[in-house]
Amino acid sequence: MxxxxxxxxxxxxxxxxxxxxxxxxxxxxxxxxxxxxxxxxxxxxxxxxxxxxxxxxxxxxxxxxxxxxxxxxxxxxxxxxxxDLPLIPGSVDAVRRLAADFPIALASSSARLLIDQVLETAGITGLFRTTLSTEEVPRGKPEPDVYLEATKRLGLSPEVCAAVEDSSNGLRSAGAAGLKVIAVPHGVYPPADDALALASLVIKNLDELTVEAVRKLG
Incomplete structure (x- = not known):
């Protein structure tokens, strides 16, 4: 698949x-x-x-x-x-790289106000097919709601989608929704072992988030 x-x-x-x-x-x-x-x-x-x-x-x-x-x-x-927008090194390039080969979406715990501002400032708003805040679904992460809604809006089943996450609750949310999970652990706030165990792929930085790496998850 x-x-x-x-x-x-x-x-x-x-x-x-x-x-x-x-x-x-x-x-x-x-x-x-x-x-x-x-x-x-x-x-x-x-x-x-x-x-x-x-x-x-x-x-x-x-x-x-x-x-x-x-x-x-x-x-x-x-x-x-x-x-000062604190972009993670390589994040904008990673988004652009994957958007060239896949439909991409965003599933965030941030408020809609902040999501829209960040994407506009970073110049990547138009790359996303859909963006979602957990404000817009019944339950936040670690519940699966936001990922289930994101994949629904993409018109795809969760099983054929991959999620890119860093936190314990984010990994749990994507895993519970049935997506293939890619973990990019945060150095200051590393995910719990049980959450990291849900990942199909663990990468050290976003330079490793390539089209080839994502395709191998299938």
Missing amino acids: SIEAVVFDLDGVIIDTEEVWEEVRRGYVAEHGREFLPDTQTRMMGMSTGEWSTHLSAEVGVPRAPEQVAADVLARMAERYRA
Whole structure:
């Protein structure tokens, strides 16, 4: 069964923003006299906007409604992106390279506002057949919803699609949806062993994400 399409994650694959997200959200929480719980950062990786803002409000204890938490944090993230878009080396080339041979999609936990801004700034918006935020499906990663919807929009079954992911929850999401999983582990936030075990291919950097490597997954 050959691979017919590729679905990219955004944060940690195209842009290196996990540290930015952590810095912005930790700072926001601290301004309200609260601290991350021991597992807050790990849990939020892959959560949708509604899920992580609810976590910060209801569990971490930020004294604001989740909707306000989300608006505040997203505004700060957008400001950071406007000042300096932290593209991962080789990411734009990898997207362009695969888009020349496969239909490609994007399945991200970022808000629609940030997805659109990143792709426009990077000059790759038109390369994607469809882009999805977990805001637009019932459940965020590690649930399979966003990948199932992305492949549906591509008109393909998950089994003939490959996903490019970095985080534990992203790998679990793509694996649960039935895609072939390509892992690009993040150096600062490496995926858990059980999540990495779901990958059909593990690469060290995006220069290794070639058309030939993807075709071999089939």
